[in-house]
Amino acid sequence: MRLTIIGAGPGGYVAALRAAHLGAQVTVLERDEVGGTCLNWGCIPTKTLIASVEAFERVKHAGDFGIDISGTVTYNLEKIRDRKNKVVATQVKGIKALFKSAGVDLIPSRAELLSKDVVRAVLPDGTTRDIMSDRVIIATGSRPAGLPDLNADGDVVMTSDDALKLAKVPRSILIIGAGVIGCEFAFIYRSLGADVTVVETASRPLTTEDEDISAIIEREMKKTKIKLLTGVSFQSMTKTAEGVAKVRLSDDREIPTDTILLSIGRKLNSGNLGLDLLGIATGKRGEIVVNDRMETTVKGIFAIGDVTGGTMLAHVASHQGLAAAENALGGHTIMDPSIIPAGIFTSPEIGSVGLREHQARERKVGIKVGRFPYRGLGKAHAMGEIAGFVKIIAEAGTDKVLGVHICGSHATDLVHEGALAIRTGTTASELGHMIHAHPTLAEGIMEAANDVHGEAIHVQRESR
């Protein structure tokens, strides 16, 4: 079986490896670098920067831990950048090595679908190669979206791709959009010393999260002096002297800023592929329509990841990639998108899975909510990380865990206990009665689960 995969992001490369392991002859076309957005302009480089920022914060607050440091503590942007590039390069090399060992053929090229069984590779020098395929997986991903009146020039007006290059730390930055990317960069730039303003059209940041999560992030932004303006949108920008811009908002407020970061969402890379030619159906945003086996409306052609317009997360793309690879080779794997844990690397970080409280209310699901603050955990005090909470939403009748929302240190790791609970139909009572090791942050999950029934231990109660 000859399988051609267009795009080597976290969807495409995982699909390639799975298919190769199952015995397919796999060709991957990638116009940029393997690893896609996640590895080159997303998850991995941002987390690498965050690791540098955290180290910086740690050293700045060393005194709190009884460590005396003499001299000025400062960061070296060039070295931070070098470290980031090195981490990315190592991962890129790793994927290439995996490809090699699995016998996956990688062609650095753009791709066009000529017919159901021919994919044309357009190499950087303009030459083409037609690749005969029995099955195709489209995994072309997405790119940062722009605004009609704001041209990203990579200097004054940046997208997340530009911001990650970290050419400089501006004196001030205005971030348009308080989604995941906007919020993560807000904390990164603030920690590096920039004046940060975040503008959001909605009434709260991180609108896809539970409202309590948004509230605590608003609070943490306030603590670090990140200015958050909600309910306003970008109107226009004028460049003034010396590369300084002035931004006008929908409430007529004018904000001078050195740089602007556009983080208003992502556009799907479904154009110029030849989808129409083959009759592959797309939706309003250009998303490729797929069924739960990840097959498009044309038999034998599959699509996965951001380009299918679902939840734009690397791990979702990877799972879709596994399903598509298996199904392309005759399997019957169903992609279940109902339980997707997600991490947001703000400071403190966020881990969430399952139903948000407002979603439960909209769906008229009867729920009980348990909460537990990090400051009630001995481990959090020992670590000096007391901001945050664990919130557990359980169904009122069955006591089954429906949602777990954590904001606090290591939340992105802790959330998986919640994901497992939801996936296995575990009740809040079962979760709360499971012994959790002391002293750990995971005790917060146990306490929050017990709080669903008003039985948390380490909380002060009104004595009456």
Add this chain to the structure above:
Amino acid sequence: MNPDDIKYHREHAWVRVEGKRATIGITDHAQQQLGDIVYVDLPELETEVDADSELSEIESTKATSPVICPVSGSVVEINEDLADSPEIMNEDPYGNGWLAIIEMNDPSEVGDLMTRDEYEKFLKEEEEK
């Protein structure tokens, strides 16, 4: 320790009145109960606040607690020093640790508040409950 030139609210806030202006803070009892204060969520200037409603929130190493405003009015000054040094609220709750100044809508509300002696008696009763 508790001064007698100020008035006290049962939610452990205090008020020092000068004309229509009321300086608000939390009592020594409140700061002791909270423990080390790590963050004070300062109210925005010009915020309108009702008596007995939340003016601010304080985070300590133990808990997050609201500060209840004893009088109604508009926030005309806030103690910016608390933004970087919230611990002054622990160190000097009746002095440098003040929270905000309210321009009162109805200065007669102050009459509903407790004197030092009444507050101390109130604290004792609370303790015995």
